[in-house]
Amino acid sequence: MQKWAELAVNVQPRHAELITFRYVAERYQREVLPQKGLRTQQDNLKELAKLYEFFDAPPAPLANIEPIHIRQYLDWRVQDAVRRLQRKGRVAREMKGKFERIGKRRCFRTSGISRVSGA
Numbered sequence: 001m002q003k004w005a006e007l008a009v010n011v012q013p014r015h016a017e018l019i020t021f022r023y024v025a026e027r028y029q030r031e032v033l034p035q036k037g038l039r040t041q042q043d044n045l046k047e048l049a050k051l052y053e054f055f056d057a058p059p060a061p062l063a064n065i066e067p068i069h070i071r072q073y074l075d076w077r078v079q080d081a082v083r084r085l086q087r088k089g090r091v092a093r094e095m096k097g098k099f100e101r102i103g104k105r106r107c108f109r110t111s112g113i114s115r116v117s118g119a
Contacts, residue, residue, distance in 0.1 A: 019062045021055040050077060 025048055033041050054073045055065065085091070 020059040021062055021065065022052065022059055024062055025051065050080075 029045075029048070033044055036044065051073070054076055055069075060069075
């Protein structure tokens with residue numbers, strides 16, 4: 001009985017390690033995304049590509065993603081957008097505030113990650 005209890009206690013942490021951001025995002029793509037409109041699907045896929053760049057290199061266990069990581073992701077997105085604009089020879093004025101407002105609404109919430117993961 002004691003051995004079973006030890007094994008049962010050790011299952012939960014390992015399970016949490018296996019559920020990564022990519023796992024939940026792929027589940028979202030299979031189960032939730034097909035129910036959305038075509039334009040929303042296209043937008044969500046673009047957003048997920050950027051989320052993968054940040055949260056899947058290396059794979060991040062979902063349980064380890066904290067608010068500070070979301071903040072870092074938003075800052076990274078701003079920097080990425082500014083770099084892209086600069087490569088095109090465009091000025092990135094007012095970009096940070098606008099992008100942060102959009103990012104705060106979309107990151108995880110509209111992509112449905114929190115709903116799929118049960119958070």
